[in-house]
Amino acid sequence: MIENEMDEKRPVILAGLDRQNDDFDYQMEELANLVEANHMNPVSTVTQKLDRPNPGTYFGKGKVEALKEAVDYYQVDMVVTNDELTPSQIRNLEAGTGVTVIDRTALILDIFASRAKTKVAKLQVEIAQLQYQLPRLRTSMNVRLDQQTGGNGGSFTSRGAGETKLEMNRRHIEHQIGELRKELAEIEADDATRRARREKENIKNVALIGYTNAGKSTIMNALVRRFGENQEKTVFQADMLFATLETSVRKLNLPDKQSFLLSDTVGFVSHLPHGLVAAFKATLAEAASADLLVQVVDYSDPNYKEMMKTTADTLKEIGVGDIPMIVVYNKADKCDGVPYPEREGDDLILSAPEESSQDMLLDAVRQHIFSDLIEKTVLIPFDQGQVVSELNDQATVLSTEYVENGTQMQVVLTPTQLGRFEKYVID
């Protein structure tokens, strides 16, 4: 009985402005997926062809009435709009339909809030939510002011009191945002230190990025299980939007003793709210500082091209510039008649759970990140033992042999290391 109640999804109506560009259908489909991800059921869609939203009511007057009819017919208590609305648009649409109206931004914030598990994710979402509330707070208070002024001609006393309360609320929220930011900054400073240390260690960082639900965490887990320094340290993967809200970094040690770091990041969706992008910038810093990006695409989704465009737009927004990228067209097993694994340059068609697919991806990754490594034989005189330990610590040592005049080692060096150990190189 309880199960049924829990399974019951709240019926909602979707509303969208068709600006008559190509991706409107995709946008509305995505909105429906987001709504479902938030435990709601989209029972109907109302759209209007308009170049830009009506500043007061989002839809034109007649369409607001049509929306109201749909609300009554389907007996829903909520409308979700595809665009972010101004506070007054929300207010007027609510008045016109008699039900709660939320926009895409509020919806995404809600999903993120329900998924956030760790301290960092919770802080980030809370900051974004408060920022979303801030301008809306002002207007909802204004409503009360308007009503007061309209009712009795408005007394300065009541107006003043209202404004003071509003100011207090605003200041309280701003203060809260400040405190949360401080807390977040402390954690982020730790992350930045860790990253800097890694850079000094010369270990390459590869970041999995892409649209939500494409299979990033699945790839991460498959590789961690096979090559992870700690093979138990897998991440959460699931068939849902925004399963991952955290960047996780794992060290992979390949059989030939090469290592690199792989990070799994939060998935993208179009029109990711600005506040959210800003809040998640630090989480995404892992991608921004990567040596190589692996974009994972759900090739079995008919909208995969739009999803790739969304990914490109989001990368631009978070300031990820010229980082080399491999594109993984994933879930090929779900596509009819598409052979896999296949590779053409930096484009790969794969199925993440499959080992030969993972091997093909690893090969492509290695070609990028290990291309400037050089294999050399060095001979270290016995009285310079510290050089041997330095090499053991910092370079990839393929073999060590004690010969007559010193320690002979076969090593793989970065260009910087080669400069430093040049005088010991014999081959």
Ligand SMILES: Nc1nc2c(ncn2[C@@H]2O[C@H](COP(=O)(O)OP(=O)(O)OP(=O)(O)O)[C@@H](O)[C@H]2O)c(=O)[nH]1
């Ligand atoms: N059939 C098939 N399913 C896959 C493949 N790769 C991933 N999946 C499934 O797709 C769903 C999403 O996978 P995740 O790895 O969680 O996706 P993600 O990109 O990390 O998603 P977010 O964390 O939400 O951004 C899961 O149910 C996976 O089992 C694949 O190659 N083939």
Ligand SMILES: [Mg+2]
């Ligand atoms: Mg994930």
